[in-house]
Each structure stands twice: as structure tokens, then as C-alpha cells.
Amino acid sequence: MRFSFVFSEMGIAIKRNLSMVIxxxxxxxxxxxFVGTAGLLQQQIVSMKTYWYDKAQVAVYLCTKTSxxxxxxxxxxxxxxQNTVTGRLESKTLAPYIDKxxxxxxxxxxxxxxxxxxxxxxxxxxxxxxxxxxxxxxxxDSNQAPIIIESFNGLSGIxxxxxxxxxxxxxxxxLNIASLAAISIAGLMLFSAVLLISxxxxxxxxxxxxxxxxxxxxxxxNFYIQLPFILEGVVAGVIGSLLAGGAIFAIVQFFxxxxxxxxxxxxxxxxxxxxxxLLPGLVLVGAGLAAIAAASSIRRYxxx
Amino acid sequence: xxxISQVSKSYRGAPRAALDDISIEIDKGEFxxxxxxxxxxxxxxxxxxxxxxxxxxxxxHVLGENLVGIPNRRVPHFRRKLGVxxxxxxxxxxxxxxxxVAFSLEVIGKSAGFIxxxxxxxxxxxxxxxxxxxxxxxxxxxxxxxxxxxxxxxNKPAILLADEPTGNLDPATSEGIMALLDRINLAGTTIxxxxxxxxxxxxxxxxxxxxxxxxIVRDERSSGYxxxx
Numbered sequence: 001m002r003f004s005f006v007f008s009e010m011g012i013a014i015k016r017n018l019s020m021v022i023x024x025x026x027x028x029x030x031x032x033x034f035v036g037t038a039g040l041l042q043q044q045i046v047s048m049k050t051y052w053y054d055k056a057q058v059a060v061y062l063c064t065k066t067s068x069x070x071x072x073x074x075x076x077x078x079x080x081x082q083n084t085v086t087g088r089l090e091s092k093t094l095a096p097y098i099d100k101x102x103x104x105x106x107x108x109x110x111x112x113x114x115x116x117x118x119x120x121x122x123x124x125x126x127x128x129x130x131x132x133x134x135x136x137x138x139x140x141d142s143n144q145a146p147i148i149i150e151s152f153n154g155l156s157g158i159x160x161x162x163x164x165x166x167x168x169x170x171x172x173x174x175l176n177i178a179s180l181a182a183i184s185i186a187g188l189m190l191f192s193a194v195l196l197i198s199x200x201x202x203x204x205x206x207x208x209x210x211x212x213x214x215x216x217x218x219x220x221x222n223f224y225i226q227l228p229f230i231l232e233g234v235v236a237g238v239i240g241s242l243l244a245g246g247a248i249f250a251i252v253q254f255f256x257x258x259x260x261x262x263x264x265x266x267x268x269x270x271x272x273x274x275x276x277x278l279l280p281g282l283v284l285v286g287a288g289l290a291a292i293a294a295a296s297s298i299r300r301y302x303x304x
Numbered sequence: 305x306x307x308i309s310q311v312s313k314s315y316r317g318a319p320r321a322a323l324d325d326i327s328i329e330i331d332k333g334e335f336x337x338x339x340x341x342x343x344x345x346x347x348x349x350x351x352x353x354x355x356x357x358x359x360x361x362x363x364x365h366v367l368g369e370n371l372v373g374i375p376n377r378r379v380p381h382f383r384r385k386l387g388v389x390x391x392x393x394x395x396x397x398x399x400x401x402x403x404x405v406a407f408s409l410e411v412i413g414k415s416a417g418f419i420x421x422x423x424x425x426x427x428x429x430x431x432x433x434x435x436x437x438x439x440x441x442x443x444x445x446x447x448x449x450x451x452x453x454x455x456x457x458x459n460k461p462a463i464l465l466a467d468e469p470t471g472n473l474d475p476a477t478s479e480g481i482m483a484l485l486d487r488i489n490l491a492g493t494t495i496x497x498x499x500x501x502x503x504x505x506x507x508x509x510x511x512x513x514x515x516x517x518x519x520i521v522r523d524e525r526s527s528g529y530x531x532x533x
Contacts, residue, residue: 005410210396211407217354217394218459219383220411222376 009211009228013204014235020200021236027196028240028290029247031189032282036248038182039278040256040270045175047268049168053142056164060085060152061132067159074156077133081157085135088151097144101137109134132159190289193240197233197290198297204229205301212302222302229298230291237290238283245279305463305494306330306353311362313348313518322348323359324518330496332462335489337505338498339529340515346498349515350467353496354386355379367462384412387456387464387493391471393448395440401451402427402436408455426458427451430484446477450484457488464488466497470504478504505529 014021062081063072082103088094089101104112110128117123137148145163152161205212215225252275261269308328314321323345330336338346351357352364355371364371369382395404402423409419427433430450440448449469456464466485470478482504489495499505505512506528514522514530522530 002410002413002416210394214394214396214408215411216380217383217388218408218412218455219380219386221380224411224413 006224006227006231010231010235013208013228013232016207017200017204017232020196020203021232024193024196024200024233024236024290025240025243027189027193028237028286029243031186031193032241032244032286033247034182034186034189035285036244036275036278036282037251038179038186039281040248040252040274041175041179041182043274044270045172045179047270048175049172051268052168053165056142056145056168058137058139058145058148059160059162059164060135060137060148061159061162062134063157063159064130064132066130067132071159072157077157081155082133084155085152085158089135089137094148094151097139097141097147099138099140101135104134104136106131106133190285193237194289194293197236197293200236201229201233201294201297202301204232205298216302225302226295226298230294233290233294234287237286237288241283241286244286245275245282248275248278248282305332305334305367306496307363307365308349308352309363309365311352311359311364313345313352313357313359321360321518323352326362326515326518326520328513328520328523330494332494333489333492335486335495335508335510336497337508337510337512338496338515339500339505339512342500344515345518346515347467348518350465350496350498353463354388354465355382380412384459385462387459387461389449389452389456389464389466389469391468393440393445393452393472395448395451395455397440400437400439401432401443401454404440404451405455405458409458412459414459422458426454429457429487430454444477445473446480449473449477449481453481453484453488457493461493463494463496466495466499468499469497470499470501475503482508502529 062077062085063075065076067075086103089098106128109131110126113126113131114123139145139148142165145165149161149163152158212225249272252270252272256269257271261267306329308326311323311326312321313323326345326349338349340346348357352359352371353366355366355374358372362372367382367385369378371382374382396407399407405423405426406419409422414422424433424436427436430453432447432450432454435443435447435451440451443451449472453469464485469485470481473481478501485495485497509526509528511525512522512527512530513520
């Protein structure tokens with residue numbers, strides 16, 4: 001096996017077929033950029049989920065004067081209701097699940113509300129009495145929220161028990177849809193990359209049919225004949241995937257770390273190390289797909 | 305060396321068989337002319353010996369290999385023991401004479417050392433050592449065929465198949481090629497040559513196998529091209 005010869009043959013093939021090779025590089029580049037972005041988005045979702053789920057609380061809203069009649073027929077919750085809830089939270093059954101909890105009365109709720117809706121017109125019309133007195137509960141494990149909901153639901157004087165994770169789930173499902181869309185586009189692009197590689201290799205084989213004919217006559221092994229073509233595809237695939245890696249680094253460095261991380265300082269975002277971890281996978285996918293596409297298209301062309 | 309037994313070949317859609325129950329033995333060191341009109345089956349037979357095609361029925365043994373049963377992956381190694389030249393030379397236009405010869409050694413994985421020794425030697429044998437760095441376009445037809453011959457024999461094949469090697473050459477140049485083929489034959493290489501060239505066959509006085517409509521109609525030693533038909 002003479003590698004210098006195989007590589008020089010491959011170089012000649014790439015030079016002759018340059019425009020097709022460039023198009024393979026570009027399509028691989030774009031499709032793998034989508035794959036990588038979708039991968040990072042998934043990682044981002046997972047890390048945000050762990051972060052926010054840990055912060056998510058279960059809220060036990062007590063009845064107010066203005067609560068709907070069918071849930072709170074007796075109107076404003078009495079002191080007794082507060083004591084009952086406190087009692088249950090401190091009880092042997094629930095206490096092991098609870099990290100901490102605190103009670104927010106009308107005045108505190110009003111303050112928080114005024115702060116959060118400072119620039120909103122609704123802040124002017126709301127009175128403290130309209131806002132629920134609330135028990136905010138932090139769980140040791142946010143997955144156990146149903147236990148709390150179960151034990152307070154239907155208790156008289158309680159308007160609603162709400163797991164904050166339900167709000168987060170909506171945001172995450174939207175992010176999930178975005179990453180799914182990126183994956184589908186990436187899939188389509190990868191498919192067209194595979195077709196383009198097969199076409200390129202077949203074109204390359206047609207352009208070099210004299211050489212191939214002579215190689216077969218003098219008894220070059222199939223592997224030896226095919227290798228320059230497969231390498232041609234693999235080189236294009238690897239260049240494309242390295243470009244995709246570069247694009248993903250740029251996205252992480254300039255958009256995520258440079259822009260998002262500065263405008264949302266308390267969120268942990270994917271970093272360069274995550275992009276670095278993704279790179280071998282991208283190169284493997286790029287090179288592997290190119291090798292398979294090139295080998296299968298050249299094999300059909302070169303029967304002994 | 306070459307043993308062909310009851311070989312028939314029919315192509316789909318063709319009205320008659322390309323080869324029809326052909327049997328022939330060719331021994332080591334023989335020089336055989338295959339003659340016959342176009343379409344008589346000469347090329348089909350050459351393709352079978354090279355294992356470019358398989359017979360519909362019958363058996364072919366070349367250099368101890370059963371070509372009907374040989375697995376595909378062993379075919380390249382089998383072909384390394386054969387040399388082939390064609391009417392149209394089949395040289396690579398962008399490689400020099402020496403590179404064309406070297407190419408056939410490079411693709412079967414010969415070492416660089418072997419190639420640098422073998423290529424000038426074979427170019428000297430065909431009388432073109434001074435044209436080593438010329439491109440095919442700078443060479444005459446006869447010179448191009450000599451390069452093709454050099455390429456065919458550089459790996460010292462046991463059998464040389466020549467398909468109309470003088471078909472594109474003038475009579476004087478053809479004589480030169482024939483003289484070269486005779487020398488290669490004398491050195492021990494078996495030669496099977498398909499040709500239409502009456503003069504060459506008549507002067508050669510060698511074994512002549514005549515094909516007509518896929519059948520062998522004549523197989524004579526020290527013979528000529530045959531009657532005008």
C-alpha cells in the first residue's frame with residue numbers, strides 16, 4: 001500500500017472536481033451547524049430545567065373575599081385555616097419532603113405585586129385584600145410536588161394549590177420545539193449532503209474512468225481503486241464538519257457568552273467547553289456519512 | 305496455461321450466441337493468432353480469458369485459476385499475472401510515458417524502489433528510453449503502442465493478451481510492434497493476439513485459430529490468415 005500515491009490521486013480528483021467538492025463542504029457545514037446548535041439547545045434546556053426546577057415552589061393560595069364562590073363559599077380564609085396548613089406542613093407525614101416554607105400575608109403579597117408590576121396599569125387598581133395570602137413551599141425534591149398538592153387540594157379555605165413547574169414546562173416545551181425544528185432541518189440537509197456526495201463521487205469516477213479502466217486491467221485491488229474516491233468524500237466531509245465546529249464556537253462565544261449571558265446574568269448558559277465536547281461527534285458524523293455515501297456510490301460503479 | 309472447455313456465451317437480446325461451444329488449449333510459451341470477422345467472437349473470448357466476463361456455460365482455467373468459480377476479490381490478483389494491450393493504446397494523456405508505465409505498478413502497490421528500476425528497464429526493452437518524459441500526445445502511434453506494451457509487460461506477466469494491437473498502425477510500424485511481440489514471446493510469455501491484419505498473420509507462420517459466428521472453424525499450427533472469404 002503506497003499512501004503517497006493514494007493521496008496524490010485524491011488530490012488530483014479534488015482539483016478536477018473542485019466546484020462539486022466545495023458544494024459538498026458547504027452543505028455538510030450548514031447541516032452540521034444545525035445539528036450542533038440543536039445539540040447545544042438541548043443541553044441548555046436540560047441545564048435550565050435542573051436550575052429552575054430546583055427553584056420552583058409549590059404555592060398554597062388561601063381564599064380571599066373576592067375568590068370565586070364555588071371554591072371558597074365561606075369567603076376570606078380564617079386564622080384556623082392558616083393554623084391547619086402550618087400544622088400539616090410541620091406534621092411527620094409532610095415535613096420530610098419540605099426544605100423550607102414561609103407565609104406571605106396580604107400586605108407582603110401587595111408589596112411583591114407592586115414591585116413586579118411597577119409599570120403596569122393593573123398595579124393602581126389592585127388592593128391588598130384581593131391578593132391571596134400564600135404559603136410558599138420549597139421542596140427537597142421538586143418532583144414530589146404532587147404529594148403536597150394532594151394533601152391540600154379540597155381543604156376548605158384554600159383556593160388553589162399550584163406547582164410553579166407547570167409554568168416552566170410551557171417555556172421548555174417551546175424550546176424543545178425549536179430544537180426539534182433545528183434537528184429536522186439538519187436531517188433534511190444531511191440527507192441532501194449524502195445525495196450530493198454520491199453524485200460528486202460518481203462524477204469524479206466518470207471523469208477518471210480511463211484511470212479506473214487501466215487500474216482494473218492491471219489488477220489493482222478494489223479497495224485501492226476505491227480509496228481515493230472515498231477519501232475525497234471524507235476530506236470534504238471533515239472540512240465541512242470542522243467549519244460547522246467553528247461556526248458553533250462563534251455562536252457560543254459571541255452570541256451566547258457575549259450577548260445572552262450578559263443580558264441574563266443569573267442564568268447558566270452553555271459554554272466553550274460544551275461546544276468542544278460536541279466537536280468530535282460532529283467530525284465523526286461528517287466523516288462517517290461521507291465515507292458511507294462515497295463507498296456505496298463508488299461500489300456500484302466499480303464491479304470487477 | 306489456458307484451457308477453455310465447451311464455453312458458450314449468449315447476451316440477452318442478441319439473436320445468436322457470441323460464443324458457441326468453444327474448446328481450446330493454449331500451452332505455455334505459445335503465440336496464437338485469433339482471426340475472424342468482426343462479431344465472430346474474438347473479443348468475447350479475450351474478455352473471458354481476462355475474466356471481464358463470465359461464460360453462460362462451460363469452464364475456463366487460466367494459470368491454474370478456475371475463472372468461473374474464482375471469487376470477485378481474487379480477480380485483481382489474477383489479472384496481475386496477465387498483460388493486455390489494445391488497438392487504442394489506452395494511455396493516460398496527462399502522464400508521461402514513464403509515468404504511464406509506473407502507474408500500473410503503483411496501483412498494485414509495488415515499492416518505489418522496484419518502480420524506479422523496472423520502468424527504465426522496460427522502456428529500454430521497447431526502445432523508447434529517450435522518450436520517457438514525453439506525453440502520449442508527443443508520441444507517434446507506434447511509439448504509443450510500445451509504451452502500452454511496456455506497461456503490459458513491466459510486471460512480467462505469464463500471458464499477454466493483444467486485442468488488434470496493430471489496428472491503428474501503418475504496415476511498417478506494425479512490423480516493429482510484431483518484432484517486439486516476438487521478442488516478448490521468445491522470453492517465455494504466452495501471447496494471444498486477435499487481429500484482422502492478413503499480412504502479419506501470413507508472415508508470422510504461427511498457430512492460427514479462426515472464429516466464425518462464435519464457433520472455432522480452424523485451428524492450425526504454422527498457418528496463415530486463410531482463404532479470402
